[in-house]
Amino acid sequence: MHPMAIIECIPNVSEGRRGDVIEAIAAAIRAVPGVRLLDHSADASHNRSVFTMAGDAAAIKAAVLAMYERAVAAIDLRTHTGEHPRLGAVDVVPFVPIEGVTMEACVALARDVAQEVAARFSLPVYLYEEASANPARKNLEDIRRGEFEGLAAKMASDGWAPDFGPAAPHPSAGASVIGARMALIAYNINLNTDRLDVAKKIAAAIRHSSGGFRYVKAAGFTLGDRGIVQVSMNLTNYERTPIFRVFEAVKREAERYGVSILESEIVGLVPSAALNSAAEYYLQIAGFKPDQILENKLRNA
Amino acid sequence: MHPMAIIECIPNVSEGRRGDVIEAIAAAIRAVPGVRLLDHSADASHNRSVFTMAGDAAAIKAAVLAMYERAVAAIDLRTHTGEHPRLGAVDVVPFVPIEGVTMEACVALARDVAQEVAARFSLPVYLYEEASANPARKNLEDIRRGEFEGLAAKMASDGWAPDFGPAAPHPSAGASVIGARMALIAYNINLNTDRLDVAKKIAAAIRHSSGGFRYVKAAGFTLGDRGIVQVSMNLTNYERTPIFRVFEAVKREAERYGVSILESEIVGLVPSAALNSAAEYYLQIAGFKPDQILENKLRNA
Numbered sequence: 001m002h003p004m005a006i007i008e009c010i011p012n013v014s015e016g017r018r019g020d021v022i023e024a025i026a027a028a029i030r031a032v033p034g035v036r037l038l039d040h041s042a043d044a045s046h047n048r049s050v051f052t053m054a055g056d057a058a059a060i061k062a063a064v065l066a067m068y069e070r071a072v073a074a075i076d077l078r079t080h081t082g083e084h085p086r087l088g089a090v091d092v093v094p095f096v097p098i099e100g101v102t103m104e105a106c107v108a109l110a111r112d113v114a115q116e117v118a119a120r121f122s123l124p125v126y127l128y129e130e131a132s133a134n135p136a137r138k139n140l141e142d143i144r145r146g147e148f149e150g151l152a153a154k155m156a157s158d159g160w161a162p163d164f165g166p167a168a169p170h171p172s173a174g175a176s177v178i179g180a181r182m183a184l185i186a187y188n189i190n191l192n193t194d195r196l197d198v199a200k201k202i203a204a205a206i207r208h209s210s211g212g213f214r215y216v217k218a219a220g221f222t223l224g225d226r227g228i229v230q231v232s233m234n235l236t237n238y239e240r241t242p243i244f245r246v247f248e249a250v251k252r253e254a255e256r257y258g259v260s261i262l263e264s265e266i267v268g269l270v271p272s273a274a275l276n277s278a279a280e281y282y283l284q285i286a287g288f289k290p291d292q293i294l295e296n297k298l299r300n301a
Numbered sequence: 302m303h304p305m306a307i308i309e310c311i312p313n314v315s316e317g318r319r320g321d322v323i324e325a326i327a328a329a330i331r332a333v334p335g336v337r338l339l340d341h342s343a344d345a346s347h348n349r350s351v352f353t354m355a356g357d358a359a360a361i362k363a364a365v366l367a368m369y370e371r372a373v374a375a376i377d378l379r380t381h382t383g384e385h386p387r388l389g390a391v392d393v394v395p396f397v398p399i400e401g402v403t404m405e406a407c408v409a410l411a412r413d414v415a416q417e418v419a420a421r422f423s424l425p426v427y428l429y430e431e432a433s434a435n436p437a438r439k440n441l442e443d444i445r446r447g448e449f450e451g452l453a454a455k456m457a458s459d460g461w462a463p464d465f466g467p468a469a470p471h472p473s474a475g476a477s478v479i480g481a482r483m484a485l486i487a488y489n490i491n492l493n494t495d496r497l498d499v500a501k502k503i504a505a506a507i508r509h510s511s512g513g514f515r516y517v518k519a520a521g522f523t524l525g526d527r528g529i530v531q532v533s534m535n536l537t538n539y540e541r542t543p544i545f546r547v548f549e550a551v552k553r554e555a556e557r558y559g560v561s562i563l564e565s566e567i568v569g570l571v572p573s574a575a576l577n578s579a580a581e582y583y584l585q586i587a588g589f590k591p592d593q594i595l596e597n598k599l600r601n602a
Binding site for chain 2: 006008036038039054098099183190243244247261262263264265266268269270271272275276278279280282283284285286287288292293294295296297298
């Protein structure tokens, strides 16, 4: 049915300021046949870049190794500063199943790449999310807590030996977190108010960590330049916690404070299935099959 | 940006009972390189079949001519009976722009095919919808009124000379209507009631012909086996009269009679853009770009 398996990979690299380093990494990814670099963006205050690429397992693996080659050589965590928490030069590498490929295949790829990275660069690697074999080391935030500066002590403590590689940090490149997960949707809802407490209360109501939906991370922020507030979210499994259910919950919580939704925004990419499920829900479409979408039918014909 | 222009063509043929004739037409379409026959379905009581194919202009033209070859040889309107109105053996042939192709290109293709069909089969052809050069002959129902049985008299009357071909009907194959139009969405809304008058009043409120939306055709029906009623619609331009606006209007009209929407259904295929616009609307997504859909990004990368 599918001409080719498509896996997405979104490495987060601890360099957001030196354009030449970022461009060299992008060029190394682009040079791998069968890989498409869909996007890359750098944030100077975070001092961090995100690369989005797609391809089949073999091509993606080659591109990730090429990226490590450049990043480990160019980035030194001992002099790195930035607002975003980080553990290593190549901080996090998630593999995401997109089309014609299972989560299990992405887990296998994550472990294969982790093993090779550890061996080739003498770098400790932790597995996370679906690739993790350790319940206490599934969540990225738990693994990254203490950051690069606390890494040597953390690695020496009980339960923090890495999944692959040496038992102590790489001197300049720290450690890496590699894993597999569902496609993540970065989704923000802007409220018709400047009351930050309302955004924070709604975020607390809907996020998993404080009792909300299983696959929602959320925080409340002020958008100072616009005089409004935002509930900023990551939806980490749009099949089990769909976007429309989160939207409706935020809307209902906001009403309780006399506040309405001004607009929402999707940051970056979204799988079409996540949007289609919202259309299906609101239009109350019964018995809909993905094959009824003209483009799917054409692609699979 | 697009590897290939994709045009959809959905011929309606006046044969829904003889499986061998229908299969021979399907085989003739399938045999044309570069054309994909996405679907075909036959209705015995209508005595009519609908074929859905896609390809670029040259391939689609070859497939349509091959289909005419079979249909004109096998179908005789003088002995044809069925519930659906019809003018000819190949009754209607619409060309629809899907991807990487303009409406203007589909209009040009419709005229080119019409001219060739008229010459090759000595068949009168009327142009309709976007391909029509005559405001009084834009609407399919107006052209088809009187059907095959009234065709000779109609063609002899003022203003009904065909766009191409002879001035009198083909003895067995009648005439054809060929044109270009937007993708059509067959969309039904089922109501939580058995009151047919409510479905009929709602249909009248929303359809163009009686004062409703410009690109909606609608009628009310009883679904006898389920004890409910249905507002059955064709949405003829989902960009200008979007599916969500129609859904909301039906919902509001139903409320006025104390009735709610049980469910809706999309019959056959729907362009993904029509579903995405519903998600955008209900989720109040600001500044969304089609390029943010992962699959689009991948396809265009």
